[in-house]
Amino acid sequence: MRSVTRVAFTHVAALLMAGALSSCATYSSPPTVGTAIGELPDPSATIAVAAWQARLGQHIESAGGDPAVLAQLSTLRSPAVARPSQIVFGAIDIEAFVQERDGFDVFGLLVGKHSTATGPRYVFIVGVVERRDYWPVAVGDVRVAALEMKDGVATWETGPADAGALTRYRAVSDTSTTVRFPAVRDQFRLVDCDPGICVEELRSDARWTLYSRTFVAVEPAQSPVPPPATGR
Numbered sequence: 001m002r003s004v005t006r007v008a009f010t011h012v013a014a015l016l017m018a019g020a021l022s023s024c025a026t027y028s029s030p031p032t033v034g035t036a037i038g039e040l041p042d043p044s045a046t047i048a049v050a051a052w053q054a055r056l057g058q059h060i061e062s063a064g065g066d067p068a069v070l071a072q073l074s075t076l077r078s079p080a081v082a083r084p085s086q087i088v089f090g091a092i093d094i095e096a097f098v099q100e101r102d103g104f105d106v107f108g109l110l111v112g113k114h115s116t117a118t119g120p121r122y123v124f125i126v127g128v129v130e131r132r133d134y135w136p137v138a139v140g141d142v143r144v145a146a147l148e149m150k151d152g153v154a155t156w157e158t159g160p161a162d163a164g165a166l167t168r169y170r171a172v173s174d175t176s177t178t179v180r181f182p183a184v185r186d187q188f189r190l191v192d193c194d195p196g197i198c199v200e201e202l203r204s205d206a207r208w209t210l211y212s213r214t215f216v217a218v219e220p221a222q223s224p225v226p227p228p229a230t231g232r
Contacts, residue, residue: 039166040128040140044095044104048128049158052091052106053145057154059089065152067122070110086110088182089124096131105129105136107181112190114146114197116212121146121157125188125199125208127181136179142166144199144210159197159210169206 040048063069073087087110096103108124115121128141144159173183182188187202196211 038140039161039163040104040130042161045128045141045143045161048094048104048106048141049126049143049145051094052089052108052126053147053154053156053158055091056089056108056147057156060147060149060154061152065149067147067149070122086182100131101134102131104140105131108145109182109186109188111188111199114190116148119148121148121197123147123190123197123199125182129179129181138179139166139170139173139181142169142181142206142208144197144208146197146210146212157210157212159208162206162208165206165208168204169201172204 039045060067060069070087070089073089088107089110090105090107092105093099094104094106106126106128108126111123111125113120114123124145124147126143126145127139129136130138130140141161142165143161146157148155148157173179174185177184185203189200189202191198191200191207193209196209198207198209200207
């Protein structure tokens with residue numbers, strides 16, 4: 001009887017172990033990511049970017065409203081850019097039903113300051129990384145966001161998504177490694193395109209633009225060119 005019981009117990013244990021290993025394999029195997037994964041629907045991307053902005057604004061406001069606290073954020077080291085480190089702020093598990101399993105992780109890379117008549121704005125290129133089954137599967141949205149601090153309160157202006165720019169950016173992505181934003185080889189830079197704010201990625205020639213309601217200060221003999229019409 002003991003022998004039969006021992007055999008039965010061993011069989012059950014083996015089945016449980018096989019199930020556990022199968023579960024682990026499902027969790028640890030990255031999905032096959034192809035170009036079929038498109039851009040995020042605008043409502044999802046807007047919610048994700050807004051949540052990122054809110055968290056960064058709260059971070060600055062909790063430090064007395066001084067944007068200098070940005071210099072204390074964790075830095076990303078990249079061999080592809082001249083600066084040895086870059087300032088990145090991340091907000092994870094946005095719209096996630098289960099922590100780290102799904103939803104969006106949003107990361108904003110500080111690319112520079114933009115001077116306006118009302119003061120400086122801090123310009124970020126913001127990428128929304130979509131997660132599925134515990135793995136990041138695609139950069140689903142990229143856009144420009146400009147931060148201005150007014151009386152210690154964060155005020156944001158955000159550029160639109162650009163499907164063409166996103167396609168060019170993703171076309172040069174390294175598919176042999178884990179999806180991330182910004183990627184190790186990305187070369188984002190702030191470029192002059194008054195009256196807007198433009199950020200380019202040099203490898204892909206992708207460009208994102210924010211046409212702001214706040215124009216750059218100009219000489220009296222000049223007049224700012226209005227932003228292009230966005231439709232009726």
